[in-house]
Amino acid sequence: MATADLNQLGQQAQQASYTLGLLSTTKKNDVLLAMARALTDQQDAILAANARDLENPQVLAKFIDRLKLTADRITAMATGLKQVAALPDPIGNVDRAWRNEAGLTIAKERVPLGVIGMIFEARPNVTVDASALCFKTGNAVILRGGKEALHSNQALVKVLRSALKAENVDENAIQLIQDTSHETAGKFMQLTDYVDVLIPRGSARLIQTVLTKATVPVIETGAGNCHVYVDKDAQLKMATDIIINGKVQRPSVCNATEKVLIHKDVAAAYLPTIVKALRDNGVEVRGDAATRAIVSDVIPATEADWGTEYNDLIIAIKVVDSEAAAIAHINHYNTQHSEAIVTDNYQAGKVFQQRINAACVYINASTRFTDGFEFGFGAEIGISTQKLHARGPMGLAELTSYKYVIDGNGQVRQ
Amino acid sequence: MATADLNQLGQQAQQASYTLGLLSTTKKNDVLLAMARALTDQQDAILAANARDLENPQVLAKFIDRLKLTADRITAMATGLKQVAALPDPIGNVDRAWRNEAGLTIAKERVPLGVIGMIFEARPNVTVDASALCFKTGNAVILRGGKEALHSNQALVKVLRSALKAENVDENAIQLIQDTSHETAGKFMQLTDYVDVLIPRGSARLIQTVLTKATVPVIETGAGNCHVYVDKDAQLKMATDIIINGKVQRPSVCNATEKVLIHKDVAAAYLPTIVKALRDNGVEVRGDAATRAIVSDVIPATEADWGTEYNDLIIAIKVVDSEAAAIAHINHYNTQHSEAIVTDNYQAGKVFQQRINAACVYINASTRFTDGFEFGFGAEIGISTQKLHARGPMGLAELTSYKYVIDGNGQVRQ
Numbered sequence: 001m002a003t004a005d006l007n008q009l010g011q012q013a014q015q016a017s018y019t020l021g022l023l024s025t026t027k028k029n030d031v032l033l034a035m036a037r038a039l040t041d042q043q044d045a046i047l048a049a050n051a052r053d054l055e056n057p058q059v060l061a062k063f064i065d066r067l068k069l070t071a072d073r074i075t076a077m078a079t080g081l082k083q084v085a086a087l088p089d090p091i092g093n094v095d096r097a098w099r100n101e102a103g104l105t106i107a108k109e110r111v112p113l114g115v116i117g118m119i120f121e122a123r124p125n126v127t128v129d130a131s132a133l134c135f136k137t138g139n140a141v142i143l144r145g146g147k148e149a150l151h152s153n154q155a156l157v158k159v160l161r162s163a164l165k166a167e168n169v170d171e172n173a174i175q176l177i178q179d180t181s182h183e184t185a186g187k188f189m190q191l192t193d194y195v196d197v198l199i200p201r202g203s204a205r206l207i208q209t210v211l212t213k214a215t216v217p218v219i220e221t222g223a224g225n226c227h228v229y230v231d232k233d234a235q236l237k238m239a240t241d242i243i244i245n246g247k248v249q250r251p252s253v254c255n256a257t258e259k260v261l262i263h264k265d266v267a268a269a270y271l272p273t274i275v276k277a278l279r280d281n282g283v284e285v286r287g288d289a290a291t292r293a294i295v296s297d298v299i300p301a302t303e304a305d306w307g308t309e310y311n312d313l314i315i316a317i318k319v320v321d322s323e324a325a326a327i328a329h330i331n332h333y334n335t336q337h338s339e340a341i342v343t344d345n346y347q348a349g350k351v352f353q354q355r356i357n358a359a360c361v362y363i364n365a366s367t368r369f370t371d372g373f374e375f376g377f378g379a380e381i382g383i384s385t386q387k388l389h390a391r392g393p394m395g396l397a398e399l400t401s402y403k404y405v406i407d408g409n410g411q412v413r414q
Numbered sequence: 415m416a417t418a419d420l421n422q423l424g425q426q427a428q429q430a431s432y433t434l435g436l437l438s439t440t441k442k443n444d445v446l447l448a449m450a451r452a453l454t455d456q457q458d459a460i461l462a463a464n465a466r467d468l469e470n471p472q473v474l475a476k477f478i479d480r481l482k483l484t485a486d487r488i489t490a491m492a493t494g495l496k497q498v499a500a501l502p503d504p505i506g507n508v509d510r511a512w513r514n515e516a517g518l519t520i521a522k523e524r525v526p527l528g529v530i531g532m533i534f535e536a537r538p539n540v541t542v543d544a545s546a547l548c549f550k551t552g553n554a555v556i557l558r559g560g561k562e563a564l565h566s567n568q569a570l571v572k573v574l575r576s577a578l579k580a581e582n583v584d585e586n587a588i589q590l591i592q593d594t595s596h597e598t599a600g601k602f603m604q605l606t607d608y609v610d611v612l613i614p615r616g617s618a619r620l621i622q623t624v625l626t627k628a629t630v631p632v633i634e635t636g637a638g639n640c641h642v643y644v645d646k647d648a649q650l651k652m653a654t655d656i657i658i659n660g661k662v663q664r665p666s667v668c669n670a671t672e673k674v675l676i677h678k679d680v681a682a683a684y685l686p687t688i689v690k691a692l693r694d695n696g697v698e699v700r701g702d703a704a705t706r707a708i709v710s711d712v713i714p715a716t717e718a719d720w721g722t723e724y725n726d727l728i729i730a731i732k733v734v735d736s737e738a739a740a741i742a743h744i745n746h747y748n749t750q751h752s753e754a755i756v757t758d759n760y761q762a763g764k765v766f767q768q769r770i771n772a773a774c775v776y777i778n779a780s781t782r783f784t785d786g787f788e789f790g791f792g793a794e795i796g797i798s799t800q801k802l803h804a805r806g807p808m809g810l811a812e813l814t815s816y817k818y819v820i821d822g823n824g825q826v827r828q
Contacts, residue, residue: 022769111801375514
């Protein structure tokens, strides 16, 4: 894609963003409901486009499920749009307002970020989800989906834009980059004149590429090497429930539990139980030397294991000498996503929460709760693993910026 | 500087950051006061080091004033430290806390960002200011100052670290990169394993270099191509006060007024007055054709003028057909810093505040108020011109992140 064309796309998005920021909440909700109806009405065209993507012999078997759309999945997308319409609108909220020494009234008011760039892989539902969240918060969005899903994304964006047009809203609120080459993606990541923030969603590799190449500010999402630390004062039955839930319920996602640390005082009593429970659930168990000294047929864990996010039915267990050792290990190897301690000791729990460097730090609960819906945000555009702007689950509020709106009566600075 | 040495610096900062986050507010304030005393006590060593920097024949005349330290300036630095000690501590504040559907208590708690990298130029006071603000917010800081100020920065950091040591706080809370080569600066900007955020302060060129080279998240600061729009319903005397204050009071800073837009209905009446007032204050006036049609000896403004931040006693004036034209011009050429309208028309003022894309949007006040002290923040580490994380003046609150601290009693996800 020529640089000029990409610039034009950016310019169009920026122009659209100026009008989106002025829409009333009611109007935005009406448009979201119109999009939901349009998805249902134009379901056949979407499924036909999706079938073309699925026919591509180069699509790997493991991506088929992510890529495939069905009538049910389209209904789920439409339901998602209706849910976003029902959420409160953060735009225009004033975080605080005050009068300064010079007598100026200063109000810190929530505004859209402007233009959001979404870079994602094979899941076409991201096209609809991200468009809905960006639109509700008055942001224009430029979508760059994976090449495997190009026809599906084209069809979905066409439907969403038809609803924008029918509602007399600038269609360029939602745009798709049709050229899925790496070269164009690279240019897109440097479109600083028009794009205010990039949100990559997908594999660790995709996110790393964006972090390395982008000059547009990035919100890093998704990597989750999450730990559960079983303290010496843990209820062991509770620990098992939390570990099994964290590992088994949905092993492919970023808030799944990947590592277990066990205090040495309970290792001998607990290891046989937890290893059996994990294996009964189909999990491959790896462990350090101390673990294998107690359950000898555990696969040896290597140094690489401690830093790996398996996203699979695999877990690694390490025996630690103290809570301090558990905290040091976690802060060294984690991705700052979600960490949990199981303990009945008040002090141990509070120290863990204070000292662990992560977006979400749990006492006696599964790491799987790190999720915009579980947090009550009603939506989620991703889970941030950086500390700037947003950390943890990102809902509508995290898609806003602010400006200072200042009223005077002729003040000049002394 | 070898990559290994830079990594060690980063590692030391990260280690220090873990302990800084746990210090009580009282302890942090005591350390800041100890730093203030140490600056005064060791004033002679600081002035001697500064003299060595000033002896360098390569220091440009225009940088001498920025670089030069005096007893008064050291006292001002010490006073600054005491002021930061007196400010409220944002760390540990809970923005909000709630119970979710599963019965988990979720608290969004303010925590330090971690390790902050400051990249700056010739002003050694930034060393002390930035160290104070970072320390108060529990952040470790790595400073990379300009080569012209190396001896001064070394002396200042030595003094600050001596106070940390005397107070039994990890000295690596404050570190200086001694190698001021561009190569080392480039590596520093990519130290993602240890540095959580980079804040560049200085020239547009410095900031552009950091934005282009960094893989660590950056907060963009400082560029200010600020406009004053004189509406047809403006009080013209007020407009003159605001424009003269904005341009003349301190022309070298980022919140200085650089451009004036005048509604065509008042151009003929107002232009002779404002041009004379500017010239009486030593300002070079440039203007578009419409301006020159009214005041013929105004220097012609070229296209390049509209996008230029002069940081000098120069201003460019343009006549516009309408408020909408003024807004479009500003949103096209501005740096999203500070913009002002002068008007007595309620509607015109509100439309301007809503539609202008900038950190601070004023009605009837000077752009010079965009400042952490004037805003009442009590301190300022810079003025952000991006929309992510922080926008406008950045005080202590903007040097924090948050984490979700979550208490359960065995919850697993359904």
